Amino acid sequence: MALVSIKDVSKAFGTQQVLVNINLDIFKGEIFGLLGPSGAGKTTLVKQLVGLDLPTSGENYLFQQKVPSLKLIERVGYMAQSDALYGELSAKENLEFFASLYGLTGRKRKERMDTVMRVVELTEHMNKLISNYSGGMKRRLSLAIALLHEPELLILDEPTVGIDPVLRKSIWDAFYELKKEGTTIIVTTHVMDEAEKCDRLGMIRDGKLIAVGTPEELKAQSNSSNIEEAFLVYGGVKREN
Amino acid sequence: MRIKALVIRILRQIFRDKRTMALLIVAPILVLTMLHLVFNGDDYVPKVGLVQVPELIESQLDLSHAEVTTYEQLKDAEEDLSAKELDGYLLFKDQKVSIFLEGSDPSVNGATMKWFEGALKPLQPNEQATIPDVNFLHGSSDMRQFDYFGPVLLGFFVFFFVFLIAGVSFLRERTTGTLERLLSSPLRKSEIVLGYVIGFGIFTTIQATIIAAYAIYVLGMIMEGSFIYVLLITLLLSLTALTLGILLSAFANNELQMIQFIPIVIVPQIFFSGLFNLETISEWLNWIGVLTPLYYAAEALRDVMVRGYGLEDIYINLLVLFGFSCFFMILNILALRKYRKI
Numbered sequence: 001m002a003l004v005s006i007k008d009v010s011k012a013f014g015t016q017q018v019l020v021n022i023n024l025d026i027f028k029g030e031i032f033g034l035l036g037p038s039g040a041g042k043t044t045l046v047k048q049l050v051g052l053d054l055p056t057s058g059e060n061y062l063f064q065q066k067v068p069s070l071k072l073i074e075r076v077g078y079m080a081q082s083d084a085l086y087g088e089l090s091a092k093e094n095l096e097f098f099a100s101l102y103g104l105t106g107r108k109r110k111e112r113m114d115t116v117m118r119v120v121e122l123t124e125h126m127n128k129l130i131s132n133y134s135g136g137m138k139r140r141l142s143l144a145i146a147l148l149h150e151p152e153l154l155i156l157d158e159p160t161v162g163i164d165p166v167l168r169k170s171i172w173d174a175f176y177e178l179k180k181e182g183t184t185i186i187v188t189t190h191v192m193d194e195a196e197k198c199d200r201l202g203m204i205r206d207g208k209l210i211a212v213g214t215p216e217e218l219k220a221q222s223n224s225s226n227i228e229e230a231f232l233v234y235g236g237v238k239r240e241n
Numbered sequence: 242m243r244i245k246a247l248v249i250r251i252l253r254q255i256f257r258d259k260r261t262m263a264l265l266i267v268a269p270i271l272v273l274t275m276l277h278l279v280f281n282g283d284d285y286v287p288k289v290g291l292v293q294v295p296e297l298i299e300s301q302l303d304l305s306h307a308e309v310t311t312y313e314q315l316k317d318a319e320e321d322l323s324a325k326e327l328d329g330y331l332l333f334k335d336q337k338v339s340i341f342l343e344g345s346d347p348s349v350n351g352a353t354m355k356w357f358e359g360a361l362k363p364l365q366p367n368e369q370a371t372i373p374d375v376n377f378l379h380g381s382s383d384m385r386q387f388d389y390f391g392p393v394l395l396g397f398f399v400f401f402f403v404f405l406i407a408g409v410s411f412l413r414e415r416t417t418g419t420l421e422r423l424l425s426s427p428l429r430k431s432e433i434v435l436g437y438v439i440g441f442g443i444f445t446t447i448q449a450t451i452i453a454a455y456a457i458y459v460l461g462m463i464m465e466g467s468f469i470y471v472l473l474i475t476l477l478l479s480l481t482a483l484t485l486g487i488l489l490s491a492f493a494n495n496e497l498q499m500i501q502f503i504p505i506v507i508v509p510q511i512f513f514s515g516l517f518n519l520e521t522i523s524e525w526l527n528w529i530g531v532l533t534p535l536y537y538a539a540e541a542l543r544d545v546m547v548r549g550y551g552l553e554d555i556y557i558n559l560l561v562l563f564g565f566s567c568f569f570m571i572l573n574i575l576a577l578r579k580y581r582k583i
Contacts, residue, residue: 050425051425051581051582051583052421052424052425052580052581054582068581068582068583069583070427070429070583073425073426073427074427076425078422078425080418080421080422080425081418082417082418082421083417083418084417084418084419084421084422085417085419086250086254086419087417088253088254088257088258089250089253089254089257093250093253096246097246097247097249097250098422098426100242100243100245100246101243101246101247101423101426101427101428102426102427103242103243103427105242145422
């Protein structure tokens with residue numbers, strides 16, 4: 001059974017067609033990457049899964065239930081492209097606030113806050129004001145907030161933008177840890193080498209899903225040595241040599 | 242629970258941002274103080290002339306608190322009047338008293354007329370014929386212009402600053418993406434709006450108390466009624482300002498565009514709030530007054546502060562303000578549907 005089911009989804013803003021007839025199933029426990037250039041429609045697609053946007057036609061299902069529904073929202077952790085933090089407040093106050101929205105209180109809340117801050121390696125910056133955080137720290141705190149309520153499905157829109165390679169690796173290690181615990185993760189990215197780290201990939205270009213498969217399958221089928229080349233092949237660009 | 246979290250967060254943000262907090266409290270106090278000084282400067286000393294006043298009568302006049310010149314010739318007085326050397330003069334002719342005023346400045350006219358009344362009083366201990374006694378239904382002859390404007394200004398500043406701060410903070414919630422994050426959590430749309438109303442409600446109660454107490458006890462603004470009613474009115478007014486500010490922030494893309502609502506939404510309200518005489522406004526514009534929240538708040542504030550009325554006289558105005566808030570709140574919840582349909 002698919003955990004996420006996208007069925008014949010199209011989306012148009014006015015006359016502009018952003019998503020064209022997307023069909024996609026994502027399964028429990030996998031790290032699924034949505035790969036594509038900016039403007040391809042990745043964000044629009046993941047927003048629909050969270051319920052922040054609705055398809056013009058077609059349906060989205062999470063846990064076999066139709067989106068949007070308030071019940072589903074509690075089982076999903078979403079991290080948008082913008083960091084979405086309150087700059088006047090400290091990291092601790094931000095975490096407290098968002099944890100309370102999910103009904104976490106008292107010792108349980110404290111415990112979760114400590115855990116997620118450890119995952120993103122920000123424990124020592126707990127009491128700092130967000131306005132004093134660097135870009136990368138904000139990104140990590142934003143990720144920590146998405147992890148707070150132990151969601152079964154994690155949807156991350158460009159989670160590693162602006163994060164240095166060392167930290168990026170540690171964040172991906174965290175993803176693998178979460179996967180081991182049974183969490184399903186959807187990651188959007190436009191970085192080709194990051195795509196190699198996903199279990200399966202969906203390539204999106206101009207609102208169309210042009211290919212789906214494991215990185216190895218995609219490379220083999222397109223007879224390419226790396227994901228970037230594969231993307232070009234599926235995107236209909238002729239090989240130069 | 243979720244609303245409580247939102248309320249705590251909003252209050253934390255306000256108290257963390259010292260400058261904005263200062264704007265909300267210090268700015269109204271500063272402006273009210275300045276207005277107090279402008280409107281309540283020293284009493285104007287009128288320059289008056291006495292023309293052909295018999296000595297017997299002159300000795301009976303109360304000539305204090307004015308620069309008095311006596312004239313033998315009417316012509317001299319007329320010249321001085323047109324040269325603005327005089328604000329007015331008193332003419333005795335054929336046993337009749339007439340008053341001539343320079344007339345270009347209404348407030349000077351008032352002061353001069355008042356002086357004449359006082360000066361002529363000793364002459365007519367019994368009869369009231371020539372110049373009638375002036376009676377005040379509310380206030381007294383001590384009532385100053387500031388006392389009449391004061392209640393309206395008090396309401397206006399509360400409305401203005403709450404509108405701006407609430408609008409901008411909700412706008413920021415939208416532009417920084419935190420609104421999206423709130424909506425990707427189980428928080429309901431109504432809870433977001435209620436959280437804002439309660440959070441800012443608590444803060445504006447503090448704000449209104451400080452500003453009103455300062456205006457009344459430090460600046461000595463007239464206060465005939467109960468302080469609690471003043472707080473109740475300003476609280477309800479700030480709720481309308483808050484809900485309207487949040488609503489309009491949905492139509493602004495940045496802080497500057499929020500500021501652009503001031504001349505469109507805020508300034509017109511001043512004209513219809515009773516700062517200017519509403520009866521003299523052209524009839525085709527009259528209907529605007531009843532659409533502006535400030536109109537009702539100013540009316541209620543004046544009823545309490547100047548006329549000393551109680552709840553039974555102001556409750557309709559309070560209900561209208563509450564109605565405005567509810568109406569804007571519902572529109573806010575509907576406006577949030579743009580971001581999440583459920």
